Structures are given as C-alpha cells and as structure tokens.
Amino acid sequence: MTTPLISVRNLHKWYAGVHALKGVDFDVQAGEVCGLVGDNGAGKSTLIKILSGVQRPNRGEIRIDGRLVQITSPKSAMKLGIETIYQDNSMVPTMSIARNLFIGREPLRFAIGGLGLLDYQRMREGAMRAIADVDLQVRSPDALLGELSGGQRQGVAIARAMHFKSRVLILDEPTNHLSVKETSKVLGFVRSLPAQSVTGILISHNLHHVFQSCQRIVVMARGQMVLDKPVAETNVDEVSDAL
C-alpha cells in the first residue's frame, strides 16, 4: 500500500471541557477526493481546523507523505500545500478580487523584514489568470468581493487555492449558501480535482453531493471515525445509519 498523502493518528482535541476529537485516525490518499460527513458537533470542523492550522491538537500526530509535521499556523499549512475553502468563505467583502487573492501572500516590489510595497500589476495579472483558470466570468480584478454572488465568491476562493498550487484542497461545506446552478458548478469542480492532480477533502451535510463527487466516504460521530469506505461499496442508507 502506498504512503498516504495525509495521515492522522490518534488526534485529540479538548475545548473548555468538551472532548471534540477522541483519538481520530484519518488517511487521505494522493489523488482521491474524500468525503467527510457527520452531524453537527461530530468533530469534522475541528479536524479540518487542525489540518488547516487554525487550531492545534492537544495530542496526536500528523504526517504528510509519511513525514511527521507540526501545523502551527494557517501559514504553515499553506506551506505544506494545504488550502482550505470555508463555508462562510474566507474572503473580505470590502476588498477587491486582486487584493483578496493575495491576502497574506502579496507579491512585493521590495521588502524589508517581510514588509514591503505591493506589486499591484502582478496582483492584477495573477488574479485575472487565476479566475480564468477556473472558468469564472468576472469583469475586472478590481471588482469588490462584496459585489459578487455567493457562487462567484466561492469561485474566487477556489481560484485562490488553485493559484497557489495546493496539493490538498479542503472544502468545508462549500455549497452551503449557493443556488442549485452554482452548487453543481462547484461540485463539478470538485470532481475535476484528481485530473488536476489535486487531492480533495469535501465536507458536506448533503450525502448526495458526497456520493456524486467523492471516491471515498468517511463518517464521523461524537469525535470519532465510525465508517470509512469507498463510495462504490456503500450507499446512502448505510451512511445515514452511521450518522
């Protein structure tokens, strides 16, 4: 068996008296799209927050390509090639598309100690290319995020993740506030991830979405993994029971 791209062992997380993760084991193989489902409070958001560096585990280990890593911040997760798209989307509505795409990773004309002047030309060009790459129709990279529809915003978030050549794309309920049409577009994009040699983790409440777009399905309940099967070997009923 090949080394999993991401391998999580015995992960624990406590929040103010709540044991949110109770020794979670979780593997993701390179090139697959893995669906992660579970009821509210099952611990999937906590697991994702740990993988994307927003929170730190209390115990347990995470390996990338078999190598033990410490994900200490969102920055360090990004350096490992893990990009995350959140349900309430991680974009600032009062800023332009170009500025949003490069938050925290701005191209600079020169810099002293990590601070410097923006290379706005490169930001605009990079933004144009990134949104064209994901087939998004937006007039200008100077448009404010707040003017876009929910689907377009999610598109920009996806464009950002792809622009930075992520290896693993985590999508945390990416279709929550979207119209039917926009939802199918996002799901289509998720299905196309393996072709772009990007590994995906899709978190969703909607089992049909997961069955449509994932190769494997993992179910969490009460802070533990309760089911882990290829999509072809299970069905909606079995997963619903596990929930």
Add this chain to the structure above:
Amino acid sequence: MRRLFRIYLEKPELAGVALLFVLTVVFEIRSDGVFLSAENLRGMLGLLPEVGLVSIGVTILMICGEFDLSVGSMFALMPVCIALMTNAGVPFIPAMLLGLVIAAGVGFANGFITLTFNIPSFITTLGMLFIVRSLAVVLTGGFPPLLSSDLPTGVFTQFVGPGGMIRASFIWFVIIALIAAATLGGSNFGNWIRATGGFFDAAAAMGVPVRRVKMTCFVMCSMLAGFGGTIQVFRLGAPLPSIGEGLELQAVAAAVIGGTALMGGIGTVFGAIVGALLIRVIDNGLVLSQVDANWFKCAVGGLTIFAVVANSWLRRTARRIKVEA
C-alpha cells in the same frame, strides 16, 4: 450618473472633497474674501497638522476594526511629560523620544487589554481616556509646567516657505501622511489592515498576523495623537493638561466624514485629512461669517450624521447599479 457612483465606490472620500469645495466657496463669499486670505490660511494650516495627525491615526485604527477614545488625553499627556522631562534636565531629543515611548506604551496597553480579554476597544480606550487625562493633571498638579524657551521647538513651529505661509509642522504632517497613505494603500501591511478590519476570521485563516496588525495600529494611533499634541503645545508655548478634550470624538467624526466605515475595512488616509480639514474649515468659516461660534459643534454633528447617511445610501445605490450593469 452611473459613472459618478462607480467613482464614489472606489473613492469614498470624494463626497467630503466636494463638500469642502462648496463650503470654501460659501465661506469665501460670506466673509468678503477674508476666508482665503493668506493670513487666514496661515492660521488654519497651522492648526491642521495637529488634529490631522490624530485623525490619521484614528482612521487607520478604525479601518482595522478598532477604536481609540484615549487620543484626546494622549494629546495632552505626551507634551506634559516632555515639558516635565526637559525641566528636569533631560535633553530635547531624548525627551521627545521618551515621550513617544510613553505614547506607544499607552497604545500597547489599549491593544493588549482589548485583545487579551477580548473586550470592545470602545470600552478599553474609554477607560484609558480617563486614566490618561487624570495622569496628565496629576503630573502637572493642575497647572501647566513652564516650557523652557530655549528648546529647539522651532523645528515644529517656525514659519517656513515662501512668505512664511506654512509652519514646519505642516511639512512633518505631509511627510507622515504620505508614509501612512503609502503603507495603507500600497504595502502588504496595509492589505492586512484592511483584511483584518474587513473580515477578521478570513484574515486570520489566510495567515495574516491579525493580533500583531491590531497591536501595531493601536500603538501607532497613540503615538500620532501624542505627537500632534506636542506640536500644538510647542506652538502655544504652554503644556496645558486640559488640551485635546473632546478631540477623540472630533477625530472619529473626521474619519467618518472622510468616508471611513465604522465597522472597519473601508477608508483612506486622504479621507481622514479631508475630514479633519472640513472640521477646521467649518470652525474657521463660521467665525469669519460672523455666525455665533457656538454653532460649531452643531454643524460638525450634523455633518457627521449626514456623512454616514449619505455614505451608506450611496454605497447601496452604487452596489445596485453595479449588479445590474
């Protein structure tokens, strides 16, 4: 019309600029040409840097999503400290630097308390408003200490330029404003400030050091307030412990009139300056038009409300037009 809205959305301070222009014309006519006379402009430009610096600091802090109500008190404390230090034999430059360190310390305390205990900065700095003012009064015993006349305060206050039109403080102000504008508009740090104020969680998730960004803005705001007060005291020659009372709200008014959003994320340094200038123009113009000067606060208050109402209306309209287009 549609073009106008689009411009507005990108440059929220434009309404302020337009109003500035209109008021200038009105006051120029009503004062029979005194308003734009060299002598009057000289007086106004002498005062602008002092409040302008405070407005810039408050505006940048508001853009990153926090308030500082202690700036008016800081405006008094730093010059008081400098006067006391120089009287005790500390040379001028170290005294200035120490004064800035004290201001930075207050800003740091504002930020540290706000972020550590996760309370609204409105409350932290409201408390600090009283604490710092009290310190200024206690340190002086209520009477302004003497400001030695051999201090080289001329580097801030002397008249320079053709015909002595402007004070040196104005040059300091322009340099600081340019640096602040370049930082906010053209640097990655400015991008982080906007992102932090625009949507805190998103900025944090993208790896922006949100805590450090806010701390820096708190410290910088406090230092600018102290520096503005120091310039004013050098100009007046007396470190009154009571100067700058009410200035904190004038600075917020200036920021808002200049297009800064109360919720953070939107605003410019240029807008802060336009707002501060508008307030000065109203103050001065009412006097010159021989209107009872007590109407000043009424005018500033009305303008503030008007600015916010107009801003949100224009923003909504502009958005609607953009979506249809």
